[in-house]
Amino acid sequence: MNRRKLNQADKLLRLAHLREELATRAVSAARGVVAQRIEEHRDSIRLADELSREQAERRDALRNPMIGSAQLRGALEAVLNTFQGDRQREADAQAAIAAAAQRVTEAEAQLDEARKALARAGRLCEKRRRMREPLAEALAYAIDRRDELEAEERRSLVLFGGRG
Structure with missing residues (x-):
């Protein structure tokens, strides 16, 4: 009976460790996604900055040479467009x-959920380990007690067997 409970506790403990390992992998994957989303966000900021610089330079170039030109009206419309x-x-x-920032936020939320799952799996492992310990101790005690009783029985057989 005790051995069966111990085996069951061992299986539950192995299952809890497996869940913890899977949760660890999920945290690692979520970290990768967060890093990727942050990089995408940085890239979009860099591209926006480059675009702003290029457009500012083009606007400056379009503003200056037009003063006094005969085609001012068409050029002005082109500039405005x-x-x-x-x-x-x-x-x-x-x-x-903004979209990249939102994806970063979502990835960070997924990472947070993965970390929570890892913490739950760790607590489950600890719970299973605590459940197993008294069962293992009880089984070890029962085996020791059985061995003591068998040794005592052998001694009494030797003592009483020698008189008969």
Whole structure:
């Protein structure tokens, strides 16, 4: 009976360790996703900064040479259209930054959940280990007691067997 309980406790402990190992792997994977999302966020910020710089340079170049030109009206319309396009591209870049930041937040939340699962698995391992210890001690005690009783029985047989 005690041996069966101990075997069952051993199986539960192995299962708890397996869950803990899987949770550890999930935490590792979530960390990788967070790092990737952070890198994507940095890339989108870098691209937005480059775009802003390029567009500012182009706007400066378009503003200066037009004063006094005969084609001022058409050039002015082209400049205004360029500025509008620039603003739209900058807005798109800012939206990409916000989306990347949101993905970072989501990945961090997944990492947090994976860490919580790992903590739960660790607590379960500890619980299973604590359950197993008294069963193992009881079984060891029962085996020792049985051995003592057998030794005592052999001694009494030797003592009484020699008189008969």
